[in-house]
Amino acid sequence: MxxxxxxxxxxxxxxxxxxxxxxxxxxxxxxxxxxxxxxxxxxxxxxxxxxxxxxxxxxxxxxxxxxxxxxxxxxxxxxxxxxxxxxxxxxxxxxxxxxxxxxxxxxxxxxxxxxxxxxxxxxxxxxxxxxxxxxxxxxxxxxxxxxxxxxxxxxxxxxxxxxxxxxxxxxxxxxxxxxxxxxxKSPRWLVKKGLLEEAKKNIEELSSHEIDTEQTIIEIQESIHTERAGKRINVFKKPYRKIIFIGIFVGIFNQLTGIGVVFYYSSQIFSIAGFSNSSSMAQSVILGATNLIFTLIAMAIIDKVGRKKILLFGQMGMVVVLGLFGYGLLTGNIAGYWLVALLVAYIAFFASSQGVVVWVLLSEMFPNIIRARGASIGSFANWVVSASLNFFFPIVIALLGTTQAAQQLGMSYAFIFLAAVTLIGFIYLKKYIIETKGKTLEQIEKEVLF
The missing domain is CATH 1.20.1250.20 (MFS general substrate transporter like domains)
Incomplete structure (x- = not known):
């Protein structure tokens, strides 16, 4: 390198x-x-x-x-x-x-x-x-x-x-x-534009002359041809319709875990839970550090343990933690730094599963000819749900009033809802996601289409 x-x-x-x-x-x-x-x-x-x-x-x-x-x-x-x-x-x-x-x-x-x-x-x-x-x-x-x-x-x-x-x-x-x-400049873009000499030069410099430049150019040209053919396919018709909808729900259930809500509103969540502004911000930093540590762990083990096992383990962990967080706010039986510990555990479960696995799945699960479009559709679904959840979250927690007690009650219902839809996500992913660990893209394609 x-x-x-x-x-x-x-x-x-x-x-x-x-x-x-x-x-x-x-x-x-x-x-x-x-x-x-x-x-x-x-x-x-x-x-x-x-x-x-x-x-x-x-x-x-x-x-x-x-x-x-x-x-x-x-x-x-x-x-x-x-x-x-x-x-x-x-x-x-x-x-x-x-x-x-x-x-x-x-x-x-x-x-x-x-x-x-x-x-x-x-x-x-x-x-x-x-x-x-x-x-x-x-x-x-x-x-x-x-x-x-x-x-x-x-x-x-x-x-x-x-x-x-x-x-x-x-x-x-x-x-x-x-x-x-x-x-x-990207060699692939240069080939698309017919600038083959510059493409060859860049391939050689980027690879330290370790790969066959001419063969790489041919492979790029074939890939571009496949991509153009894929654009003419209606992905919502058989045999691609099922895998496209699975991709859409993979993107949707990723956001329905509430990860955006936690990262965009964590300071307010901790503040409503009774912490000062400075404590709320410090605890948000702990969430960010936890996210980094467990992302690194997931990246290290994903090819050894397998995508589906990691995904389901993290999904069920989030169901438990989100449910306990909502229960704690609702009843007062879990409070103070136990609530912080629950959100840290939630981030650990998310980062070590959904945070990494969903993007690997979206890059692997679709047949070659529609891979780019399939991944794009799954990502689009992910962003739409993210925007919707983060718009409605402050509205929901204020529905019962603007006092701290009323907002805690509203927030408890929000987290119990997130726990419920994360459980639905677990059931769906367990049924429809296949394990892609150790399989070629061609093997995966046969499994999802036939």
């Missing part, structure tokens, strides 16, 4: 870091945003979910401009959008302006979630592809932790601390832009 390949991978992975950083930075800022702009529960939900709506649109519409202009130029545009979003949110004088810039950030996040992993896979030689592809998921988790740490350290700097929290995202955005200036 040479310096050029590493530099290009790290540059693209910074898009994943910004993905995690910009989505979760709202967590710490929200406590003061609500007071500063006098937000109703509905507007509070829209403030969080506006970025996720941007994500949905970003994933839908980034492919065509990327095909036309290439990943390098489009990623540079995304870096500018990340920077503009951070600065615009930090300087916003009205909630409408704030939401507009958060939406722009969402467009960048959604686009990066598609472009960055695709770019990394396209520049990676086969023997390094698995490790390098994992850097994007790891970068997202690191970005989440860094945003929570940033929130914690900026909490007590004054009345406008939330502005500095949001402005902090401009720093990694600048680093992202500068790193992108020295990356190589």
């Amino acid at each position: 040479n310096k050029i390949l590493l530099r290009c991978t790290i540059a693209a992975a910074l898009g994943g870091l910004l993905f995690g950083y910009d989505t979760v930075i709202i967590n710490g800022a929200m406590l003061d945003l609500v007071k500063y702009f006098q937000l109703s529960p509905a507007i509070q939900g829209w403030t969080v979910s506006s970025a996720l709506v941007g994500c949905i649109l970003g994933t839908l519409f980034i492919s065509k401009p990327c095909d036309k202009y290439g990943a390098k130029l489009m990623l540079q545009l995304l870096a500018i959008m990340f920077f503009a979003s951070s600065v615009g949110c930090a300087l916003a004088m009205t909630i409408s302006v704030f939401i507009a810039f958060r939406f722009i950030g969402g467009l960048a996040i959604g686009s990066a979630s598609v472009l960055c992993p695709v770019y990394i896979s396209e520049i990676s030689p086969p023997k390094h592809r698995g490790v390098l592809a994992a850097t994007f998921q790891l970068a997202i988790v690191v970005g989440i932790l860094l945003s929570l740490l940033s929130n914690y350290f900026l909490l007590n700097i004054g009345n406008h601390n939330w502005r500095w929290m949001l402005f902090s995202g401009a720093v990694p955005a600048i680093a992202f832009f500068l790193m992108l200036m020295v990356i190589r």
Whole structure:
């Protein structure tokens, strides 16, 4: 693995870091945003979910401009959008302006979630592809932790601390832009554009001349032909309809575990549970650190234990923990730091199962000819559910009143609901997901279609 390949991978992975950083930075800022702009529960939900709506649109519409202009130029545009979003949110004088810039950030996040992993896979030689592809998921988790740490350290700097929290995202955005200036263009994109000599040069430099360049060009051309043929297929007709719907529900049940709610609202969740603002923020950092540790553990064991076993173990663990958290808030029988311990356990179960496995499944479970479209549809379903849950969460917890006791009651019902749908997810995944560990993509294709 040479310096050029590493530099290009790290540059693209910074898009994943910004993905995690910009989505979760709202967590710490929200406590003061609500007071500063006098937000109703509905507007509070829209403030969080506006970025996720941007994500949905970003994933839908980034492919065509990327095909036309290439990943390098489009990623540079995304870096500018990340920077503009951070600065615009930090300087916003009205909630409408704030939401507009958060939406722009969402467009960048959604686009990066598609472009960055695709770019990394396209520049990676086969023997390094698995490790390098994992850097994007790891970068997202690191970005989440860094945003929570940033929130914690900026909490007590004054009345406008939330502005500095949001402005902090401009720093990694600048680093992202500068790193992108020295990356190589994707060989696959160059082949699509007929620039074969430049494609050969990049393949040789990225692989240190360790692979057959001519054979790689032929394989890319065949892959492009397969991809174009796949675009003419109606994926909602037999024999692809069943696996497409399974992919959709894989994406849906991933978000119905409530992971977005916990990471976007953890400071408020802890605050409603009775903790001070500084304690709430510190506990959110613990959640972020737990997420990173158990993501690394999952990445280390996924090929040994198997996707389905890890997924079902984590899913059932989350059912128990979410149910206990809701029960504790409802009855008062579980309180204080036991509630913190339950959420830490919840993050551990999620990160070691759904957090890693769902994206591996979406990249493996579909037949070759529709793989890109199938994964895209599953991801789209994931974003839609995420946006919906995070919009309705503050509305639900305020339904019974705005006192702390009323909000605790509303939040208890929300977590019991999440436990119930996570249990339904366990039953569905146990019935319909096949184990893909140790199988070729061709073997998986035969199992899911026949």
